[in-house]
Amino acid sequence: MHPVTFRLDAQDGAARAGTATTANGSYTTPLFMPVGTRGAIKYLSAADYERLGAQIVLGNTYHLMLRPGSELIESFGGLAQFAGWRGLTLTDSGGFQVFSLDPQVDDDGVTFKSTYDGSSVRFTPEDAVRVQQELGADIQMVLDQCPPLPSSPEVVRTALERTHAWAARAKAAHTSDGQALFGIVQGGISEAMRTESAQRIAEIGFDGYGIGGLSVGETREQMLPALAAAIERLPTDRPRYLMGVGDPASLVEAVALGVDQFDCVMQTRLGRHGTALTSTGRFQAKALRNARMDEPLDTECPCEVCARHSRGYIRHLLQVGEPTASRLLSIHNIAWTIDLMGKMRSAIEAGTFESMRRHVLDVWG
Template identity: 70%
Template sequence: MFTVSIDVQATDGAARAGVATTARGDYDTPCFMPVGTRGAVKYLSADDYERIGARIVLGNTYHLMMRPGADAVARFGGLGRFAGWDGLTLTDSGGFQVFSLDPKVDDDGVTFRSVYDGSTHRFTPEGAIDTQERLGADIQMVLDVCPPLPSSPDVIVLAVRRTSEWAARARDAHRRSDQSLFGIVQGGIDPDLRAQSAKSTAALEFDGYGIGGLSVGESREEMVPALAAATAELPVDRPRYLMGVGDPARIVEAVNLGVDQFDCVMQTRLGRHGTALTSSGKVHVKNASYAGDDGPIDPTCGCEVCARHTRGYLRHLFNVSEPTAARLVSIHNLAWTIDLMARIRASIIAGTFADLRREVLSVWG
């Protein structure tokens, strides 16, 4: 198994700035990864990813195995070549999507119906590995059990047990030396279960570690102790990835606990509906009050959208249902978030992360 290493170049408290190395390239941490569920970030192209400074783009195993199929992607040379993207790729296991479909779960795996045609499918830890090896991403995730919130304690305990057992099976099934494999920590919002899950997952010696099952409805005050319990048990020389988290307040709180990478659909979902992320909070550019506004979305933002277009123009595009509006605000939101990660990284190196964290929380907290 190829081992991802993370060279921690600076720390500020538990916050860390580093460079993670995969078989095919490096990425700076902390980092944010745009989500290209079906092989593309909605309304964006691979050229856009490059211009906004993305280094890793995600694909969704569940959706890609359904359409066009893992073998079809493999014939194109893997997910990156299929999408025309020269950067790094990561595929999740599809577990989060599968467990949202009210599946039948047993100790061996999970049975579910396709949202595309209602057909029945079976997923096991070994099957998830095989599918992702054919998809060919640089980093793949093990199949985990992601219980909903709220869930009873016995449901969370069972999810932790199965996640650990499935992780061991996934590690044993993993064959591609050019493809890194990350384990996943579960445990709900219970710090003791989070610590237990992190210990058992770390003992399997994965290339990196995802922390799943957070930002699924719990408050930030509930998330932080659970996350702290997990990160305290994870190796310092491997990347730590908080899955599905993208709001600025949770990002800085997680970085403060030693998390290295993030992903979220929030940036593009908000963008499609006319909400922009800015240094002063959310801006709803569809509002009528912006009809005559000739300023950019965010005067402090250096992205291509803020450099060229006004709030008034974007409001007009939304008002006439022009798809370009969703594309432009999505580009801005991703560029703004990636720039936030660069600012976080620079502040850790400079020893001023605490100041930046306070600044972000004063707006987004």
């Protein structure tokens, strides 16, 4: 019995509109999941996520286990309860953060320095499962090794073998019926290694499948064939999750290949730096030409920011360093991306996904 069931509601080519059901509720795909690294999306609250229509919000295992600690969060009833969030939660394994800290990696696990106090921390695939069970996420990810790109084939191969061994250990350690466990495919930009990794991870058998180690420096032209090779070997009755990807062109291309769900920090990072995602491309809100503009960030966007505030006002807030600007742009960018995913779903249901894909790529490609 899988803690996640996946129902295919419509298909247009390889693009899928589905409904995934977890122990604590369902979500529809294609899906964008905003990232609340330390238990909050920067500048936003759980009430904001609800209003924006988010279905799943990510938490970061690495940060949360160091501060405030997974046992403390467990005592509150888990991450969603702790944050006052009524939707679903997904926690990453912490692997990506650990590997960006230049850790000592061996076949058993990783040793790294805490970013908070410099203390040495040991982390194994079993620890990742235990910590995420304490965090109480609806979906948890196995610990994987994410090689930087470009890397030599030998480095990618070592990471792939470790990822598979660690995935099997995570599955053996996972005992929570109410929590889904997703495996992760690695293999760099090698189509052959992506095919092999997807097949071997699928043979272990997980509730869903993450595709990791992409969007780490390679071009979209390099990413897509590797992604397609992985998807070809993943089961059709499980959700497929492309990790850390959120630019509109990559979203629409990945959905076209059959990916169901995504997460990215780009939406809020751009917002904090004065950039809005719009139907005509990236919009730099700080630009002088916006000072007297009375229209919204995007005339086609139904979000609360576009309904109420002008470009001129948001530019003013940025000019004077008012944090409200970052909040408004972050709300807009998340709402805009969630709306884009809804439009993709509607296009898949209507059989018009290919023309929508071309339209998005005309603007964002």
